Amino acid sequence: MRKNKGQTRPIRIIIILVIVLPVIFYVLASTIGRKDFSLPHRLAIEMLGPVQTAFSKTLDLSSDIWHHYLALVQVSRENDQLRREIKHNKKINASFREAAAVNGRLQKLLDLEQSVKDPSITAQIIGRDPSIWFKTLTVNKGSSSGIAKGMPVINPEGVVGQVINVSPHYSKILAATDPNSAIDAIVQGNRTQGIIKGNGRGYQLLYISRENIVRLGAHIITSGMGGIFPKGLAIGQIAKVIKRRRGMFQKIRVKPAADFQRLEYLTIILHRKPMID
Amino acid sequence: MRFVIFLFLGFFFIGLQTTLFQALPEWVGLPDFLFLLIIFIAIHFPAAKGAVLVLIFGILLEAVSGYFMGIYAIAYLLIFFMVKGLAAGLAIDETNLQPPIVAVGYLLANGIVYMCTAMLVQNNLMPWNWGEILQRLLIIIILTVPVSAFLEMLWKRTAKKDNSHNFLLFQPPRGNRYRHR
Known part of the structure; x- marks a missing residue:
């Protein structure tokens, strides 16, 4: 048993020196300070993405349950508040419509080019x-x-x-x-x-x-x-x-x-x- | 087998830290399970396998955090070799010695990330926020013992699996198995 350990140790050291350390140095030297994704980073985000998506969905689901079922107690209070907000927003909306109409007229008057929106x-x-x-x-x-x-x-x-x-x-x-x-x-x-x-x-x-x-x-x-x-x-x-x-x-x-x-x-x-x- | 299990665990922890933990209240802070995993790997894994694992974790974290590549990988590898060196001389696999090692390592890792970023961006740097750092440090210290216990359990269980799969070394007991009782 001892003999086996003694034999494998130099092999391990050689593997570390010849393969592992150069790989680590290469990866670090080729990426440090870069702003772009290198191939390992692209692979990393592609592999992590599904994990994050799964966790995000779990979080969404749990917060959905929380908001729709457990927070029912607050619904009536929120309802009253929302009604007040709707009234307030209607007033604001009316003033915005007026502002938009004025803006539209001014734009035509000034002969401004319609900005083309990017997709x-x-x-x-x-x-x-x-x-x-x-x-x-x-x-x-x-x-x-x-x-x-x-x-x-x-x-x-x-x-x-x-x-x-x-x-x-x-x-x-x-x-x-x-x-x-x-x-x-x-x-x-x-x-x-x-x-x-x-x-x-x-x-x-x-x-x-x-x-x-x-x-x-x-x-x-x-x-x-x-x-x-x-x-x-x-x-x-x-x-x-x-x-x-x-x-x-x-x-x-x-x-x-x-x-x-x-x-x-x-x-x-x-x-x-x-x-x- | 162990390597793959701990690699998946790293994925799982990064996934947790970037999604579910973000929903925790601000006063709770953000537990850094990945850092505890790195410390555990430094204490228990052989140098080559451990370094590769830590490098992969660094790259994974860089893919979703920060804007300069290589910084987390360097910081984590430095911490890994530092703890590895300490583990060779001290019995830091004992539970009561781990929280101070984790605390010092965590501060050092943050310091390395901060310094490297400062060298690359100069003025455009977030101010060093002792309040938030100490808050996170406290959480990580509290979590050290339970997380280490969990990882230790996983380590032992995977060791059993490793032996059972190694059919070349495994030999079923022969003769009278009650003889030694």
Whole structure:
């Protein structure tokens, strides 16, 4: 028995030195610091995707049961509240219709070209980034559905982020709340331009000079300047403005229009020319 | 057999952490079962098999987390070899020694991921958030003992299976089996 152990040990060491270590070094050296998916990463997301889909469906099913059966106690209260909201929304809707009509007339008057909308695709979120340091999402559509790196991602509330990696059936999205995300933006009221950057939980509006008056609650929209996001998409509302004694710019915090905690389905705009590397 | 079982377990844990655990209330935090699995692998698996498993877990996690490739793989491999080195000199497979190892390893892994990302993106980095890190650290320390017990059970059960499948070494008892009683 001892003899066998003694014989297998050098073989194991040779296997480690000749096969395992070079493979590990090769994989690490070929991937470290890259932003694109390498073949192992593409394989990894393709294999993890079905697992995440299964778990997401389980989560949906359980939350569905919770909302429809166990939360019946709250239904009557919610009903009253919803009736009040409907009344309120009807009023808002009427004012929006009027605004849309005015807008339509002004557009005709100014002879603006009708912007051609790019085709889009809806995808479901199947996974979220588990780490503290990054804000990414995984969705169940990939390059086989026409998605490519750099495409903008929105939901009915506003901007969500942009595609950073794609595999045939899944894509990874960099949320706009991630510090690596930067979007060209305009303050809707006074048309001041700035850059929206993520800070983990919300956004910061950068490069707004001290002279510009920015009001709390003002809406921030995409400027369309970066070439990634179409113009006029909702980004958020100004939540805090700090004017320091020194420095050229104001410190402005923005509350995202999209509720990143409750995202489920996203719309990916199939932009023809993705702009990021 | 063990390799495949623990590989599937890694898949399962990453699946859980990126989906179901995300629905947990914020005050609970996000339990990192994968990290506990990596520590267990470092203590119990042989170096080559363990390193390959940990590398696969790193790649799997990179596919769904962060934006730079290779960072998790490096961080986890460093932690793996560090714990492996400690395991050679200390009896850290004992339950009471594992929580401190896990705690130090977890902080170190986060530090490596943070430093590597900082080197690649400079300014565009999430601020180091001690509150959230300590919250996650507390959960992982609490979970160390039960998760280790579960993995230990799995380890022993798969060992039995390994022997029973190895029909070349397995020999049925011969003669009077009551003789030794």
